[in-house]
Amino acid sequence: MLGLCLGLAGTLWAQVPTDHFTLAWTHTIEKIRWEEDYHVTPQGLVLVEARVKGTGAGMDIPDDAYLKNGSWHYRPKLPTLPKLRLGRTPEAGDFELCFAQASGKVQCQAMSHWIGQPNKQDAAVEVWGCEQANVAPIDVR
Template structure:
């Protein structure tokens, strides 16, 4: 998977969770994605509560303190995210750990208000993340 803001990085993952906190309600939101050749495929999404602009779908199920639901979307290529200092940062969770996007891109900046994620192929396992994206 590739990600970009002011710079780009490549992560050798087949799936990940994108997480963030709502800017007004400060409620955690999570979306699970699978990396495919066609793009990033959204699987399950979870949100801990409702609030301003946070409508829970009618078919959502409350389980373990979060509303769980699925959306039917075409693969996203790229997935474009707003990223500003006022909104805080996104987390990318994979291999049982969560990482702030700042680890790869530095802190959110008003001059770079967006982040794009997309699927890409690695040249080979020996390339250690330096493939085409």
């Protein structure tokens, strides 16, 4: 089963058993929520759709975006990504990972649930697709 791995510089910190996830965060200046939906494939992470609640500094809405349920939805035109590198600092807040449970209910939790609170020593995390057993999340950090 493909899943989601979290770590840095090739070191695995945690695994999340999902092949579809939403990465969400709040813009540090504008305080507007952003969401990106990804599909984990053997080739990497495919960004399927993105949503943002509004505009602001450095937050232009693409021309092909449409408004639905209070958010602008659009499909970024990016190639498959081998991994994402995300900056995490105490001042900026944390990312959320959302994914469907076996019951079908969507669960959202701060990334700190799996890898601890953001800190200055580990100011980034990498996210990539990986093979894993069909088990509950494992914290190996």
